[in-house]
Amino acid sequence: NIFTPQWRPKAHFTPEQNWMNDPNGLVYYNGKYHLFYQYNPHGNDWGNMNWGHATSTDLVNWHHHPVAVEMSPKGLGYIYSGSAVVDYDNTSGLQTGEHPPLVALFTHTEANTEVQRQSLAYSLDGGDSWQQYANNPVIENPGIVDFRDPKVSWHPASSQWIMALTAGHSIEFYASKNLFDWAHISSFGEDDGSHQGEWECPDLFELTTETGIKKWVLLVSLVPGGPNGGSGTQYFIGDFDGVQFKAEHQDVRWLDYGPDNYAGVTWDGRQTIDNRRTLIAWMSNWTYAEDMPTFPWRGAMCLPRDLSLTQIDGNFYVTNLPAKEVLDSSQIVSEVTASDKVLSLPLSQKSALDIQLSCEITQSDKLYIRMFNDAGETVELKYLPQRQKLVVDRSQAGWSYKLWRTPRLEAKTFIDSGKVNARLVLDTSSLEVFWQQGSTTMTICLLPTQPFNRIEISSDNTGDKKISLAEIK
Ligand code: FRU
Structure with missing residues (x-):
């Protein structure tokens, strides 16, 4: 291994050292963007998965923090991708002090069985320290091998939390009033979009056009089958009524056509401030991620981006530009x-x-x-x-x-x-x-x-x- 400082980006996030893949637990609270990420603290290859942690106030300069959600060979096993929310109304009942609970939901796989389950961790000090819930998991595996990457958000119209996760080639939706008890409510995607690869890392949110038209957007990463081979992220535009997502188009839409934009998801908590949807994605591709010759780190994030809903020739598309903070x-x-x-x-x-x-x-x-x-x-x-x-x-x-x-x-x-x-x-x-x-x-x-x-x-x-x-x- 040769040190490669010449390839260390200046405005893009990289871990100080070792392997990184997907962004996880994106949550904005109290002026701070939290970025967690799939991280191997012990090497430059995928393995020993934990949630690494960094924070930023401007989305350009990042502070590194200790691992936030830790794997344990005898406990939850590897910690895979997931999301985090600000529980402003304390629906979880976890709040003890001045800060609303920040609650993370993530997949983990036990070392010997590799069964994928969903579990919960939380922070009561505004995101500095994190602890795992004592009675994990909160969603048992229903007999599906690939059952992962929960993305949670508050659905105001039905006053409940909605979780989207991937199950091989479909998205499964769950609902909860308190972030602990989840009920399966619907499935999407068996006959929609591209199935050239396995579906991973979904995200569901609403966007509004400049003229006030609202649409629901569902992001689904898939590998292989991306627009230029290997990893890629497709999206669907449609409607979500609190139970079921329905796409309004047949064609496959790509969030980014490059080969190095994967597992992108958006920050929770931002919308309560100024109604923006900001995304960050892993800037690599599973086809060659593990052969990238960078050292002592491997893996970077793309620039954070603000997503917009735009009408072009009568159709709605998701467009993306560098986040406002980056441009500022x-x-x-x-x-x-x-x-x-x-x-x-x-x-x-x-x-x-x-x-x-x-x-x-x-x-x-x-x-x-x-x-x-x-x-x-x-x-x-x-x-x-x-x-x-x-x-x-x-x-x-x-x-x-x-x-x-x-x-x-x-x-x-x-x-x-x-x-x-x-x-x-x-x-x-x-x-x-x-x-x-x-x-x-x-x-x-x-x-x-x-x-x-x-x-x-x-x-x-x-x-x-x-x-x-x-x-x-
Ligand atoms: C996507 C992914 C996720 C999984 C994680 C494991 O890149 O495969 O589906 O949770 O990486 O690191």
Whole structure:
């Protein structure tokens, strides 16, 4: 193992050392975002699963805390993915002091049987310390091998807690008044969406369009079968009446088309403050996660993102952009505007970069965006408006070619008018593409041997082009 500080991201969360996968227990309370995550405290591979813990007030700078929910070989076994909520009304009756209880529900698997059950842990001091409930589990395994990843949220209309979890190829919904006693209420998905892989890590929430239309959204990660191979996250738009979720479309929708955005879920507690839905996802892919050559850590989170419900050509889609806090902490450092075929700008390397691009384009034109470094490595984005396609080639982007099974990555675009508006976040070993106000996004890991230090946009027409560069602090 060789230390790889050059690949340590600056604005993305990584554990100080060792293995990390899914985000868990996302809960916002008292001005703090809590991020728990699937963590192996003893090594750089998957194993010994616990909930690692970090907190942030700005979603960019993170403080590391000790493991919050701990595995025990003789007790619950490995602690798998799950969620956490703020129990503002003390429905659990756990409250002892000034803070409402923070309650986590998670899957665990006993070392010898591997049976998956759901259990509970809680914090009575606002999220600093966590203890496991004495009478776990709260949901027994009903005879289903893959039965995991509970995501809990308060459903105001029916005044109860709703839990979504995955059972192989379906979502199972449960309801509870107190977070301890759960009743099975419905199933979803046997005949919906993509079943190219196993379903994992669901999330259910409501979003509102700018014009006030409300829809329920169900996120379901699946592996394999993602849009560019391996892991991916599909979503459904529809209605949830407190019992049953119904999707209003047949087509498969992807939250992010890149290969490195998985198990994404949203923060609880945020909505009570300003009605935002903020998501974070694991920035890797089960196809090669365990071969990523980073050390002494392995695994990063994508940038936190605010989700919106947007109507495009009569259909509703979930769009995503970097979270407001991330945008607030970025400062413009350079800018260039011209009506040339090619426009380029040097990239500074002190911080993660939020690169905003705009450009005029005709239907028959192609637009290229390329980044280069001094080692002759490059990553290329090609936009084909006529084909409604974005193509990214990461095969020449450094160490990567040894690892990625799919060097050429494709995404569908939804807004193909005469103007391109894009936001690229580049942070040492990753590129996140937010195309046309986040209507298409791609999260892509890269392993350049030297930092990318120049960006270029080019097309055959001499319409207006602009690049502006901001540093995320
Ligand atoms: C998704 C997943 C979850 C599981 C966890 C185990 O990446 O497989 O389904 O709870 O990882 O680490």
